[in-house]
Amino acid sequence: MGRYLCIALVMLLAACGGGGKAPRNLEDACEITKERPAYLRAMKRTEAKWGVPVAVQMATIYQESKFISNAKTPRKFALGIIPMGRQSSAYGYSQALDGTWDEYRRVTGRWGAKRQRIDDATDFIGWYMDQSEQKLGILKFDATNQYLAYHEGRNGYSRGSHLQKAWLLRVADDVGARAQMYHQQLYRCGKL
Numbered sequence: 001m002g003r004y005l006c007i008a009l010v011m012l013l014a015a016c017g018g019g020g021k022a023p024r025n026l027e028d029a030c031e032i033t034k035e036r037p038a039y040l041r042a043m044k045r046t047e048a049k050w051g052v053p054v055a056v057q058m059a060t061i062y063q064e065s066k067f068i069s070n071a072k073t074p075r076k077f078a079l080g081i082i083p084m085g086r087q088s089s090a091y092g093y094s095q096a097l098d099g100t101w102d103e104y105r106r107v108t109g110r111w112g113a114k115r116q117r118i119d120d121a122t123d124f125i126g127w128y129m130d131q132s133e134q135k136l137g138i139l140k141f142d143a144t145n146q147y148l149a150y151h152e153g154r155n156g157y158s159r160g161s162h163l164q165k166a167w168l169l170r171v172a173d174d175v176g177a178r179a180q181m182y183h184q185q186l187y188r189c190g191k192l
Helices: 002-020 029-035 037-050 054-065 098-108 118-136 143-159 166-188
Strands: 075-078 082-086
Touching (some): 029 054, 037 054, 037 118, 054 143, 098 118, 143 166
Antiparallel strands (some): 075 082
């Protein structure tokens, strides 16, 4: 009996988030959602609730964590060898910072939300991008500018901090292109 319970728990954990590992083919939205159907269900719920398209959510998660549920920022080192902590508190699928995650949980009342759960991570992205549309006027299907506001924070975006970062503008363009690619793929395989 114990053996069957263990197998059932392992299967449940794998279905919920992939156990921290990324899907095999991150270049194909249809393959991602076929391998991890819970991702598509979570993103469709977020799209219905917050209006952020599935492809925009997917492109953001790709850029932030490559779909690794427990992703963390790299460590900092003093003198090249002494560990000094992480570059930031960003964690999980969405790479939400501690403070922003706490604000999300407080505002939405989702106190049990965890950054390494796909349902919570996509809901966070939907909430954040909904706020960016309300406060900054960035349309939810505009993956490029939504990503800039996501990366820099809404205050940083409104100050134009992103305009001085050519590397970030290139990354945001890549997010926009990936969102279009994912949308076309999902449409072609009938997942939208």
